[in-house]
Amino acid sequence: xxxxxxxxxxxxxxxxxxxxxxxxxxxxxxxxxxxxxxxxxxxxxxxxxxxxxxxxxxxxxxxxxxxxxxxxxxxxxxxxxxxxxxxxxxxxxxxxxxxxxxxxxxxxxxxxxxxxxxxxxxxxxxxxxxxxxxxxxxxxxxxxxxxxxxxxxxxxxxxxxxxxxxxxxxxxxxxxxxxxxxxxxxxxxxxxxxxxxxxxxxxxxxxxxxxxxxxxxxxxxxxxxxxxxxxxxxxxxxxxxxxxxxxxxxxxxxxxxxxxxxxxxxxxxxxxxxxxxxxxxxxxxxxxxxxxxxxxxxxxxxxxxxxxxxxxxxxxxxxxxxxxxxxxxxxxxxxxxxxxxxxxxxxxxxxxxxxxxxxxxxxxxxxxxxxxxxxxxxxxxxxxxxxxxxxxxxxxxxxxxxxxxxxxxxxxxxxxxxxxxxxxxxxxxxxxxxxxxxxxxxxxxxxxxxxxxxxxxxxxxxxxxxxxxxxxxxxxxxxxxxxxxxxxxxxxxxxxxxxxxxxxxxxxxxxxxxxxxxxxxxxxxxxxxxxxxxxxxxxxxxxxxxxxxxxxxxxxxxxxxxxxxxxxxxxxxxxxxxxxxxxxxxxxxxxxxxxxxxxxxxxxxxxxxxxxxxxxxxxxxxxxxxxxxxxxxxxxx
Amino acid sequence: xxxxxxxxxxxxxxxxxxxxxxxxxxxxxxxxxxxxxxxxxxxxxxxxxxxxxxxxxxxxxxxxxxxxxxxxxxxxxxxxxxxxxxxxxxxxxxxxxxxxxxxxxxxxxxxxxxxxxxxxxxxxxxxxxxxxxxxxxxxxxxxxxxxxxxxxxxxxxxxxxxxxxxxxxxxxxxxxxxxxxxxxxxxxxxxxxxxxxxxxxxxxxxxxxxxxxxxxxxxxxxxxxxxxxxxxxxxxxxxxxxxxxxxxxxxxxxxxxxxxxxxxxxxxxxxxxxxxxxxxxxxxxxxxxxxxxxxxxxxxxxxxxxxxxxxxxxxxxxxxxxxxxxxxxxxxxxxxxxxxxxxxxxxx
Numbered sequence: 001x002x003x004x005x006x007x008x009x010x011x012x013x014x015x016x017x018x019x020x021x022x023x024x025x026x027x028x029x030x031x032x033x034x035x036x037x038x039x040x041x042x043x044x045x046x047x048x049x050x051x052x053x054x055x056x057x058x059x060x061x062x063x064x065x066x067x068x069x070x071x072x073x074x075x076x077x078x079x080x081x082x083x084x085x086x087x088x089x090x091x092x093x094x095x096x097x098x099x100x101x102x103x104x105x106x107x108x109x110x111x112x113x114x115x116x117x118x119x120x121x122x123x124x125x126x127x128x129x130x131x132x133x134x135x136x137x138x139x140x141x142x143x144x145x146x147x148x149x150x151x152x153x154x155x156x157x158x159x160x161x162x163x164x165x166x167x168x169x170x171x172x173x174x175x176x177x178x179x180x181x182x183x184x185x186x187x188x189x190x191x192x193x194x195x196x197x198x199x200x201x202x203x204x205x206x207x208x209x210x211x212x213x214x215x216x217x218x219x220x221x222x223x224x225x226x227x228x229x230x231x232x233x234x235x236x237x238x239x240x241x242x243x244x245x246x247x248x249x250x251x252x253x254x255x256x257x258x259x260x261x262x263x264x265x266x267x268x269x270x271x272x273x274x275x276x277x278x279x280x281x282x283x284x285x286x287x288x289x290x291x292x293x294x295x296x297x298x299x300x301x302x303x304x305x306x307x308x309x310x311x312x313x314x315x316x317x318x319x320x321x322x323x324x325x326x327x328x329x330x331x332x333x334x335x336x337x338x339x340x341x342x343x344x345x346x347x348x349x350x351x352x353x354x355x356x357x358x359x360x361x362x363x364x365x366x367x368x369x370x371x372x373x374x375x376x377x378x379x380x381x382x383x384x385x386x387x388x389x390x391x392x393x394x395x396x397x398x399x400x401x402x403x404x405x406x407x408x409x410x411x412x413x414x415x416x417x418x419x420x421x422x423x424x425x426x427x428x429x430x431x432x433x434x435x436x437x438x439x440x441x442x443x444x445x446x447x448x449x450x451x452x453x454x455x456x457x458x459x460x461x462x463x464x465x466x467x468x469x470x471x472x473x474x475x476x477x478x479x480x481x482x483x484x485x486x487x488x489x490x491x492x493x494x495x496x497x498x499x500x501x502x503x504x505x506x507x508x509x510x511x512x513x514x515x516x517x518x519x520x521x522x523x524x525x526x527x528x529x530x531x532x533x534x535x536x537x538x539x540x541x542x543x544x545x546x547x548x549x550x551x552x553x554x555x556x557x558x559x560x561x562x563x564x565x566x567x568x569x570x571x572x573x574x575x576x577x578x579x580x581x582x583x584x585x586x587x588x589x590x591x592x593x594x595x596x597x598x599x600x601x602x603x604x605x606x607x608x609x610x611x612x613x614x615x616x617x618x619x620x621x622x623x624x625x626x627x628x629x630x631x632x633x634x635x636x637x
Numbered sequence: 638x639x640x641x642x643x644x645x646x647x648x649x650x651x652x653x654x655x656x657x658x659x660x661x662x663x664x665x666x667x668x669x670x671x672x673x674x675x676x677x678x679x680x681x682x683x684x685x686x687x688x689x690x691x692x693x694x695x696x697x698x699x700x701x702x703x704x705x706x707x708x709x710x711x712x713x714x715x716x717x718x719x720x721x722x723x724x725x726x727x728x729x730x731x732x733x734x735x736x737x738x739x740x741x742x743x744x745x746x747x748x749x750x751x752x753x754x755x756x757x758x759x760x761x762x763x764x765x766x767x768x769x770x771x772x773x774x775x776x777x778x779x780x781x782x783x784x785x786x787x788x789x790x791x792x793x794x795x796x797x798x799x800x801x802x803x804x805x806x807x808x809x810x811x812x813x814x815x816x817x818x819x820x821x822x823x824x825x826x827x828x829x830x831x832x833x834x835x836x837x838x839x840x841x842x843x844x845x846x847x848x849x850x851x852x853x854x855x856x857x858x859x860x861x862x863x864x865x866x867x868x869x870x871x872x873x874x875x876x877x878x879x880x881x882x883x884x885x886x887x888x889x890x891x892x893x894x895x896x897x898x899x900x901x902x903x904x905x906x907x908x909x910x911x912x913x914x915x916x917x918x919x920x921x922x923x924x925x926x927x928x929x930x931x932x933x934x935x936x937x938x939x940x941x942x943x944x945x946x947x948x949x950x951x952x953x954x955x956x957x958x959x960x961x962x963x964x965x966x967x968x969x970x971x972x973x974x975x976x977x978x979x980x981x982x983x984x985x
Contacts, residue, residue, distance in 0.1 A: 075960055076861060076863065077961070080859075149857075154817075154856070156817050157817040157818065162817055162859065253833055253835070254833065289729070292736075293734050293741075296734075296741075318820060318829050320766070320812075320833065320838035323761065327758075331753065334752075337749050342741040345703075348707055349729075351707060352729075353732060354710075357714065373700050373703045380752065381696070383753065384688055384752055384755070384760070386688070386760045386761055386763070386828055387688055387692070387756060389830075393829070393856055457673070458673050459672035459674060459824045461855045461862075463862060467863065471672055
């Protein structure tokens with residue numbers, strides 16, 4: 001056990017009682033059946049890291065192929081699979097599950113002073129379904145039939161005529177399967193944020209990280225149906241001969257693009273908004289100051305996602321839509337600039353008016369702001385329709401969205417890993433290798449992505465497995481490939497640092513950064529019940545409200561607000577955070593993994609068009625649901 | 638709407654370019670390529686390029702501003718702030734709020750409005766689909782996996798991968814597809830336009846200078862998307878008329894013995910089931926029309942030059958040159974191949 005805040009002597013029996021009550025099963029079974037949000041967060045973390053490695057390896061192979069003109073490291077068929085899997089992996093299987101599944105799961109209940117997520121077993125289910133979908137889609141790669149029509153999978157190229165075989169079926173089913181996981185997680189996050197906040201944490205006292213999580217969750221809930229519909233239509237076109245996307249038979253080719261981007265553009269904001277949330281937690285901790293213009297930032301985080309739903313057709317400016325339509329979507333795109341700039345200046349002014357300590361997490365956030373502004377500025381360029389139509393589908397766009405996705409999502413993820421490493425492991429990381437890893441990654445990514453702007457303007461189109469010499473694209477591509485390897489090296493240093501720190505790091509204590517939010521009030525790593533006393537909250541920076549923290553300790557000593565009569569959790573009103581009731585939370589359960597496994601089998605049967613088998617397998621799904629229902633926790637009296 | 642860029646404007650653009658990217662000259666050294674959005678040869682492409690240089694300059698300013706605030710914060714690291722308590726609501730808050738409203742709300746509204754007017758109210762008039770009455774020639778570009786077919790409506794001209802156009806002429810390009818979505822893009826001349834199944838898109842093509850401009854399919858369209866390039870050859874009006882006249886004519890009949898034997902190989906073998914040679918019985922439509930094959934500079938979407946050695950290699954082993962393309966490897970004896978090449982090279 002790592003260092004803890006020593007509880008008052010009189011509270012020791014109470015704490016012991018809580019520990020026994022919330023204990024997980026020992027060994028592997030404890031992980032398989034767990035409903036503890038921290039364990040599920042860690043499961044997400046390790047799984048997404050493996051997938052990040054896979055997506056990164058795919059990127060490195062592509063960069064190696066493109067290191068010089070007419071290179072021949074991989075052929076076109078492999079290259080197409082690589083960029084498709086790279087996109088799918090990084091978006092659906094790394095960033096979303098990392099920022100919401102791992103960071104969100106682990107931190108959200110801690111930040112709002114809860115003992116778990118609102119639906120702990122559904123939380124476990126969302127992880128196991130996610131794992132199942134990852135295994136499902138990577139099976140295709142090992143079976144040699146990986147999806148090969150790009151992550152946005154345009155028809156008719158992805159239709160039955162031009163892409164027969166199972167590759168796109170894997171895509172459709174894998175995406176739908178993964179969508180189930182994301183929908184479950186989003187619903188869970190929304191309910192958790194609105195109902196499980198510690199009494200007193202009214203909505204304006206909620207940390208900005210939670211605003212970002214709730215924005216992303218609402219975004220996912222409203223965007224995913226469009227993707228599910230799109231992929232279902234495609235699956236039906238491919239299997240039972242419908243003609244949703246077949247223009248020759250009265251369907252519409254562009255229907256796919258509209259449905260896909262109605263999901264796809266909000267998705268971009270869903271990717272980066274939780275990362276904004278990470279940034280808005282790291283900055284106060286390392287500047288020892290509240291975020292400037294807090295209400296603006298909170299509203300901006302929500303607005304980014306909301307406006308993000310009105311801009312999807314700006315991915316389709318070159319499809320020949322009428323000028324009026326095009327200009328409308330350009331105008332909508334212009335609006336989304338404002339909530340982004342609000343946040344950028346709020347972050348930077350917080351640093352400027354605070355007392356910044358440039359340790360590794362804050363360095364990553366500075367890198368993030370730089371990359372996000374660079375990528376955002378090229379994004380603003382796209383609202384000039386003629387320019388968009390000139391550079392869309394070139395490397396300029398690749399540069400733009402990698403500045404956004406790598407810069408604005410992955411940098412905060414790395415920063416967050418350093419920032420919360422002491423909380424999760426109870427150890428301090430080593431600072432010097434941390435800073436080395438930052439500078440290597442920062443230089444590497446800029447060397448990797450900046451020349452892409454140039455080569456794109458010089459006419460290099462996306463998704464080409466090779467390019468001729470003589471067009472002047474060689475030097476840029478060489479620089480990009482060197483940058484890719486430099487980035488990979490930096491990432492290796494980062495993880496090596498964290499691994500070594502885990503074994504050799506100094507004990508961190510509960511609050512090494514003098515952080516702002518509630519998770520820093522408890523021991524590192526947090527106990528399984530999170531909070532012995534349901535904490536008092538009177539601002540969004542609860543750990544800096546010293547009198548409240550004193551009060552918590554007094555309450556623990558006198559056993560007030562401990563809730564030790566079972567897996568108890570207070571429920572509050574959605575806006576004002578008034579205490580309304582106490583609920584009993586479920587214990588460990590085998591049913592989430594059983595349900596996820598039976599769903600996996602159903603999707604497997606669908607892949608091979610075994611409709612009857614799939615029908616029978618749904619019985620297993622129903623059985624798991626029944627078993628689940630049979631072990632509902634008793635309603636608290 | 639007249640073009641925004643006159644000759645004078647282009648010169649200004651060049652000055653701006655020098656001013657703005659002096660530090661980037663080294664990286665941008667490769668700018669003189671033939672498929673380059675920053676090396677425009679028409680007023681639409683020039684307007685877009687100029688717009689880009691302006692946007693780039695302003696963007697560097699924006700990036701410098703944000704970076705400057707962070708660097709200023711770095712200089713006061715470990716100190717600054719007069720608060721006794723990190724949760725103090727007042728310290729620096731007023732300054733922060735002012736900056737957030739001025740730079741985070743007002744400034745972007747101004748910048749974005751200006752960009753919107755310039756880009757989406759002015760320049761878009763130059764780059765959008767042309768009114769048919771404003772153009773004097775129509776060319777139809779049909780995307781195939783993985784080559785471009787060009788037809789000249791009103792004539793029988795039908796060629797592949799190389800589009801000839803007259804200089805200083807507004808051309809209505811109809812972009813469509815025979816299979817999946819492609820995108821017609823010649824960056825030096827104008828923005829790109831996707832080809833959508835069962836749908837015809839229009840775009841203005843205009844060139845104000847003689848020369849050859851390379852373009853490429855920009856929308857991922859399958860295995861050989863990388864090798865789906867095209868050449869736009871801008872000729873004087875007289876040269877274009879004579880080219881079009883020749884292109885519309887039937888194929889020259891074989892003259893020598895070798896050519897005659899070659900034609901027999903073509904017509905009796907598998908070639909004629911996919912290719913057309915106007916004036917013969919070959920009328921396949923899967924691959925390009927070969928009526929005037931020898932007049933083309935390149936083969937297979939600009940993958941290889943049109944020379945007998947390459948052409949022979951292509952016929953015998955196209956799957957090695959462009960894996961996955963629709964043409965099967967053809968098995969011919971050496972004599973058959975020589976005769977076939979003699980015939981094909983005679984199709985001027």
